[in-house]
Amino acid sequence: TVASASDINLWEKSTLNDILTRGEIQVCLEAGYMPFDMRDKKGNIVGFDVDIAKSMAKAMGVKVDLRNTAWDGIIPALLTSKCDIIISGMTITAERNLKVNFTDPYIIVGQSILLSKDLEGKVSSYRDLNNSKYTIATKLGTTADYATKRYLSKAKVNLFETESEGALEVINGNADAFVYDLPFNAIYGSQNSDKLVHLDTPFTYEPLGMAIRKGDPDFMNFINNYLAQIKGDGTYDKIYNKWFVS
Ligand code: ARG
Known part of the structure; x- marks a missing residue:
């Protein structure tokens, strides 16, 4: 079987297709939340989120453009296409989920x-x-x-x-x-x-997810399968152990 016309239409509108065409994934994050998103001594944004973003970009064969965005404007920035995705230690909440779609959790905090x-x-x-x-x-x-x-x-x-x-x-x-x-x-x-x-006993349960615009099953499918893959093949643990010292 071949993809139907409506599937192809969906793919043409997918952010994943935009990213591949552009050769770059634009990531909204806010530096300041150690160890997820922070500045190194040279002023570069580094952290757990950045390494996850870079590893995902590598799998897509594209570059990463990190777009530092103030927290109170980060969902609006995504919704107005200032970036393709938010990877910024964001907790998946029902209220936010009414505006954006979340990937599977990539870590649980509280x-x-x-x-x-x-x-x-x-x-x-x-x-x-x-x-x-x-x-x-x-x-x-x-x-x-x-x-x-x-x-x-x-x-x-x-x-x-x-x-x-x-x-x-x-x-x-x-x-x-x-x-x-x-x-x-x-x-x-x-x-x-x-x-x-x-x-240090957490008093809330907070899965963190990446946020993308609604209505984009192709991009969502790629990210969730990518996360499942790196959780199993050692890539995730390597990145985790770099930023979270126990
Ligand atoms: N997890 C918290 C939330 O979603 C804080 C995230 C703050 N992230 C940041 N990059 N400053 O509200």
Whole structure:
């Protein structure tokens, strides 16, 4: 059998077809979320997401164009075709999934807490922080923002544009805790272990996925099969072990 006319029509409209024609995949991400998307000393964007993107691009035989995009504009950027895909440590949520399609999860994370050292021993879980006497810092428009408002509804919440501004609030004594995805907190906490304590039991369940525009089964099929392949053939583990030290 041959592909039907409607299948061919779909393929012509697929982002995957655009990428192959262009010879480049344009990836929206926001640098600032260690170890997924961050800047090295030379200012290049590197990280787990970048290596996954590069390995996928290699399988497509195309180059990668990393497009640093502010978090609050990252879904709009995808929807207006400023990029082909978001690979930026994005949690798959029902609300986001109404606007974009998500690939299969490529990692599971959850929210954890960077606590001021002053509260060590007094606060041992997110439940203890759910009190009007505490101030929590986190990043605007992230699942950390949503989880804080949901599970720490009694606490005062201060929202910041970047991860580092939020976490600095605790170091500077302006907040009692910073709530964020565990991988970021694990690294930031170990870099600042004199000032911060990491409460590292995650209190949410968050699969991270890549986001693409809706209505593109060909692109989705390629990515999900690629992810399944690299999870089994050692490529994924190699990239994982480079960025996540246990
Ligand atoms: N996983 C969280 C979310 O989806 C935070 C992701 C932030 N990513 C970034 N590259 N800054 O809301």
